Amino acid sequence: xxxxxxxxxxxxxxxxxxxxxxxxxxxxxxxxxxxxxxxxxxxxxxxxxxxxxxxxxxxxxxxxxxxxxxxxxxxxxxxxxxxxxxxxxxxxxxxxxxxxxxxxxxxxxxxxxxxxxxxxxxxxxxxxxxxxxxxxxxxxxxxxxxxxxxxxxxxxxxxxxxxxxxxxxxxxxxxxxxxxxxxxxxxxxxxxxxxxxxxxxxxxxxxxxxxxxxxxxxxxxxxxxxxxxxxxxxxxxxxxxxxxxxxxxxxxxxxxxxxxxxxxxxxxxxxxxxxxxxxxxxxxxxxxxxxxxxxxxxxxxxxxxxxx
Numbered sequence: 001x002x003x004x005x006x007x008x009x010x011x012x013x014x015x016x017x018x019x020x021x022x023x024x025x026x027x028x029x030x031x032x033x034x035x036x037x038x039x040x041x042x043x044x045x046x047x048x049x050x051x052x053x054x055x056x057x058x059x060x061x062x063x064x065x066x067x068x069x070x071x072x073x074x075x076x077x078x079x080x081x082x083x084x085x086x087x088x089x090x091x092x093x094x095x096x097x098x099x100x101x102x103x104x105x106x107x108x109x110x111x112x113x114x115x116x117x118x119x120x121x122x123x124x125x126x127x128x129x130x131x132x133x134x135x136x137x138x139x140x141x142x143x144x145x146x147x148x149x150x151x152x153x154x155x156x157x158x159x160x161x162x163x164x165x166x167x168x169x170x171x172x173x174x175x176x177x178x179x180x181x182x183x184x185x186x187x188x189x190x191x192x193x194x195x196x197x198x199x200x201x202x203x204x205x206x207x208x209x210x211x212x213x214x215x216x217x218x219x220x221x222x223x224x225x226x227x228x229x230x231x232x233x234x235x236x237x238x239x240x241x242x243x244x245x246x247x248x249x250x251x252x253x254x255x256x257x258x259x260x261x262x263x264x265x266x267x268x269x270x271x272x273x274x275x276x277x278x279x280x281x282x283x284x285x286x287x288x289x290x291x292x293x294x295x296x297x298x299x300x301x302x303x304x305x306x307x308x
Contacts, residue, residue, distance in 0.1 A: 145186030147255035
């Protein structure tokens with residue numbers, strides 16, 4: 001088997017383990033660029049991998065850095081490390097090539113999120129005299145009320161929602177299931193939306209539907225939010241300085257940031273978000289610290305004197 005065939009085997013195993021389609025596409029892209037580079041150096045089989053050294057890897061990384069961001073390069077290194085370990089476990093090749101990869105340092109940007117007032121202003125933009133307005137209110141109430149990812153909310157089924165207990169059962173990354181409290185405001189919005197669907201006789205197994213009453217796609221959620229953001233930006237002078245480049249994922253960030261600011265325990269937030277590592281959730285502590293610094297500069301008497 002050549003290297004390309006081994007990469008397909010690895011991807012197939014990841015697919016069976018329930019890795020998301022987005023992650024699999026990224027892995028495939030990373031592996032393809034590596035295999036093409038190796039083939040250009042006449043390295044095509046597992047035995048040929050003995051020719052790989054740090055100098056060759058540095059050449060590859062230098063080539064890649066010319067047309068991708070450092071964050072993308074870091075992801076490639078992570079992918080190729082994982083693949084190298086898999087090769088060692090599943091072939092006769094005994095060298096651990098993962099030790100040759102050095103990750104580039106990446107400054108992770110802090111998550112972009114809505115302020116509480118901005119989030120409430122967004123929800124107030126929906127015209128609840130129309131079906132689509134009621135749907136949009138329910139959609140963003142659920143995303144904000146439970147901190148759901150886009151694919152989690154588009155994949156939501158009615159039988160996953162417990163209206164009495166106020167819980168929603170979610171299938172997250174790696175098909176991991178978790179239960180999250182959803183809040184009375186989101187449940188009320190869902191109830192109004194369900195009543196509309198019943199009147200229209202369009203109740204589906206999936207919760208969120210498009211204007212044709214088919215399940216809503218991830219791209220549609222992004223388009224819907226963009227429409228409301230345009231309106232919200234026009235009001236930004238009234239509600240404060242609204243961050244740019246907000247996305248549906250920013251609503252999930254807002255959920256976590258606002259819970260942390262309200263005194264919620266970090267491990268509880270981790271559980272609700274479905275993060276496997278606490279370090280992922282800890283990014284929100286930096287966001288909250290940034291907010292504290294802003295408040296300090298605005299409120300401290302000496303800071304005020306310096307402005308004058």
